Amino acid sequence: MADATRYWLMKSEPLVYSIDDLAEEKNKTTCWDGVRNYQARNFMRDDMKKGDQVLFYHSNAKPPGVAGTAKIVKESYPDFTAFDPKDKHFDPKSKQETPRWFMVDIKLVKKLKRLVSLDELRTVKSLEGMVLLQKGSRLSVQPVTKKQFETICKLSEKPAPGV
Numbered sequence: 001m002a003d004a005t006r007y008w009l010m011k012s013e014p015l016v017y018s019i020d021d022l023a024e025e026k027n028k029t030t031c032w033d034g035v036r037n038y039q040a041r042n043f044m045r046d047d048m049k050k051g052d053q054v055l056f057y058h059s060n061a062k063p064p065g066v067a068g069t070a071k072i073v074k075e076s077y078p079d080f081t082a083f084d085p086k087d088k089h090f091d092p093k094s095k096q097e098t099p100r101w102f103m104v105d106i107k108l109v110k111k112l113k114r115l116v117s118l119d120e121l122r123t124v125k126s127l128e129g130m131v132l133l134q135k136g137s138r139l140s141v142q143p144v145t146k147k148q149f150e151t152i153c154k155l156s157e158k159p160a161p162g163v
Helices: 019-024 038-047 118-122 146-157
Strands: 007-012 029-031 053-058 065-078 102-117 141-144
Touching: 007 065, 007 146, 019 053, 019 065, 019 102, 038 065, 038 102, 038 141, 053 102, 053 146, 065 118, 065 146, 102 118, 102 146, 118 146, 141 146
Parallel strands: 007 053
Antiparallel strands: 007 141, 029 102, 053 065, 065 102
16 A cells, blocks of 8 residues: 655744744644645645654744654644634634634654755755745745655755755
8 A cells, every 4th residue: 555644844933933842842742823824724724634744844044944853643623823813813704613724733753963954955956846945935834745855854864064
C-alpha cells in the first residue's frame, strides 16, 4: 500500500509563536489557529490528515527558515478564535453554526540541529519547484513533497554553508 502521508510547511513568526514555544507546550502540542487565508484554510480543512508531516518555518525572522518538524495530531475543526470578539482573529461573519475558519493540532517531532535558512533553500537545485521559493508566495500553510521534506531535514544535519 502506498504511503498516504502528506507533507506541509507551516509558517509562524517566532516573536508570535516559535518552535521553542511549541517545545514548551504541554505534550509539545498546540492548535494552529488564526489562519485567515482561504487557500491555507482549505489545505487545513480539506487535505491535512492525522500523521501528516510538517516543516515548522520561522517567517519574518532574521534569517527566516525551517526550524523543526511536527506532525498533524488532530484533523480540522472550527477555529474558535474567530468567534471571540476580544481575539485579534475575530471574524464577525464566522458563526459556530457555519464556521468560516478551521485549524488543526500539531505536535513537535523535533527541533532541527540548525535552522535551514531561506537563502540556503534557494541554492538547492532539487527544491526549485517548492511553493515557498516561488516569486510572490506568501501562503502560511503550503504543501511540500516528500522529497523536499526529506532534503530539508538532511540539510539540517550538515553544517551551514560557509561554516
